[in-house]
Amino acid sequence: MTKQEAIYKYALRLGDDALILGHRLSELCSRGPILEEDLALTNISLDLIGRTQALFIYAASIEGKGKTEDDLAYRRSENNYGNHLITEQPNGDFAHTIARQLFISSFEYLFYSELEKSKDETLSAIAKKTNKEIKYHMQHASDWTIRLGDGTNESHKRMQNAINDLWMFTGELFEMDEIDAQLLPEGISVDLIPLKTNWNNYIKTVLTEATLKVPEDGYMQTGSRKGIHTENLGHILSEMQYLQRAYPDAKW
Amino acid sequence: MHNEHSDTHFQTRIDNGEHIEAKDYMPENYRKHLIRQMSQHAHSEVIGMQPEGNWITRAPSLRAKQILLAKIQDEGGHGLYLYSAAETLGVSRVEFIQQLQSGKAKYSSIFNYPALNWADVGAIGWLVDGAAIVNQVSLQRTSYGPYSRAMVRICKEESFHQRQGYEIMAKMMKGTKDQQAMAQDAMNRWWWPALMMFGPHDTDSPHSSDAVKWKIKRETNDELRQKFIDKTIPQAELIGLTVPDDKIKLDEKTGHYKIGPINWDEFYRVIAGNGPCNKQRLDHHIKFHEEGSWVRDAAVAYKQKHSTKELQTV
Known part of the structure; x- marks a missing residue:
């Protein structure tokens, strides 16, 4: 793979993560447990779609085939998407939404803090901008995890279930594939292996404060970076891409 | 000297164009009128x-999705300001929500119509927000201070909403035949309900007279509706949309458009609860409110636990 191809794929799948999680959160509009929270969740969604746009514009420019960011979002099928499996998991109850946010945003904070140092100037600039937003997303998810874990018996139980249910999708966040490996010596990609310890420590601190248990590492599901997804992604794309696919000649 | 707690003194203040503030004396019916109107506005x-939320997950471009998300967020934010402003009249948000869910309080009947194709998102921004702005611009001068100030903030954002709605319509009218058909279909379905948003004709409006005397309402339903009509018809023509009313005529003398008769039977039927989405909208609100109750309980329990802990350590 040429360096250009590797950067294209690297930017694209970071965009996929943001797009699919942003889409999931956008489903929650008018469905929050309280109006303030409705606004907070859609605000996070808005940050994520904005990040997607920046990453896809960059990916399209590197690919050099004259595609737009919308071609990349709306005209690719499931097996060409590289988002992590956890981003496509259903919103579930509010505890599941929050657990997903906690796991992803704390990973992203560590990841984008490293990407800020990337020798690729565009990726570094996007990382700097997005990390300001991620700090808030992480704070929001951590606060709610603590409140729900240490709230009522019911909220404690729901929060623990959500943490347990989503744990199996956290392993692949730290997997390195050939693209990560190829761009690492160039100083472009992030080395994911060392992030794991910091991530585990952070999650442990939050869950302990929330009076929740950290799950044991068991079976970890993987495959997203190779385009093998859970059944959820197909449904997300068929809804998201509907207009672009049904009216391929239209401009929106 | 006037008694500061008299209706005469109150009316003098209104007539002098003063704002009434939360702790000022106000006649009970003024308070009731505001509670009804402001909570209805918030709802x-x-x-x-x-x-509009119905189309977020199907928005056809990343830009469209971001604009729509931001817009709906604004609407939710307006709901928050308005609930806070209305709470100054002595009713809590919990009570307002109970009144909404029991059907005691109303919300604008326009939202009992469905958003069926992507152009509906354009039509809602352009026509529904467009009609709302005409009303809200006028309400910036309303006599109750907290309401007036909320309106000043809200109007700034609403004009952006209206422009984005019109931009969607204009883009679709320049697009493929399918897109043009969607835009016209949305126009046909939203035009009349948008006109009904201003309420019954002045001669039939049960709330108008006191509201005008108290300067809660600064212009009448028919005056506001006419402003909207005069502003909107040329905008429709400019992008090639047909207004679904074959009786429209420009009165050269007055410069105002005359329109055909509004179907008031439909208006009263939808207000009474029999519109296409009345049940769906309320059921949705109730369902997610109830599903969120364990979250709200947890937040309260957490706060109580921790404020007790803090007290114990002091």
Whole structure:
């Protein structure tokens, strides 16, 4: 793979993560447990779609085939998407939404803090901008995890279930594939292996404060970076891409 | 000297163009009128998130998705300001929500219509927000201070909403035949309900006279509706949309458009609860409110636990 191809794929799948999680959160509009929270969740969604746009514009420019960011979002099928499996998991109850946010945003904070140092100037600039937003997303998810874990018996139980249910999708966040490996010596990609310890420590601190248990590492599901997804992604794309696919000649 | 707690003194202040503030004396009916109107306004913002929210996951471009998300967020934010402003009259948000869910309080009937194709998102921004702005611009001068100030903030954002709605319509009218058909279909379905948003004709409006005397309402339903009509018809023509009314005529003398008769039977039927989405909108609100109750309980329990702990350590 040429360096250009590797950067294209690297930017694209970071965009996929943001797009699919942003889409999931956008489903929650008018469905929050309280109006303030409705606004907070859609605000996070808005940050994520904005990040997607920046990453896809960059990916399209590197690919050099004259595609737009919308071609990349709306005209690719499931097996060409590289988002992590956890981003496509259903919103579930509010505890599941929050657990997903906690796991992803704390990973992203560590990841984008490293990407800020990337020798690729565009990726570094996007990382700097997005990390300001991620700090808030992480704070929001951590606060709610603590409140729900240490709230009522019911909220404690729901929060623990959500943490347990989503744990199996956290392993692949730290997997390195050939693209990560190829761009690492160039100083472009992030080395994911060392992030794991910091991530585990952070999650442990939050869950302990929330009076929740950290799950044991068991079976970890993987495959997203190779385009093998859970059944959820197909449904997300068929809804998201509907207009672009049904009216391929239209401009929106 | 006037007694500061008299209706005469109150009316003098109104006539002098003063703002009435939360702790000032006000006649009980003035308070009641405001509670009804402001909570209705807040509920409308919140229920209004649903028809547009119906298209967020299907927005056809990343830009469109971001604009729509931001817009709906604004509406929710307006709901929050308005609930806070209305709370200054002595009713809590919990009570307002109970009144909405029991059907005691209303919201704008326009949101009982469905958003069926992507152009509906354009039509809602352009026509529904467009009609709302005419009303809200006028309300910036309303006599109750907290309401007036909320309106000043809200109007700034609403004009952006109206422009984005019109931009969607204009883009679709320049697009493929399918897109043009969607835009016209949306126009046909939203035009009349948008005109009904201003309420019954002045001769039939049960709330108008006191509201005008108290300067809660600064212009009448028919005056506001006419402003909207005069502003909107040329905008429709400019992008090639047909207004679904074959009786429209420009009166050269007055410069105002005359329109055909509004179907008031439909208006009263939808207000009474029999519109296409009345049940769906309320059911949705109730369902997610109830599903969120364990979250709200947890937040309260957490706060109580920790404020007790803090007290113990002091």
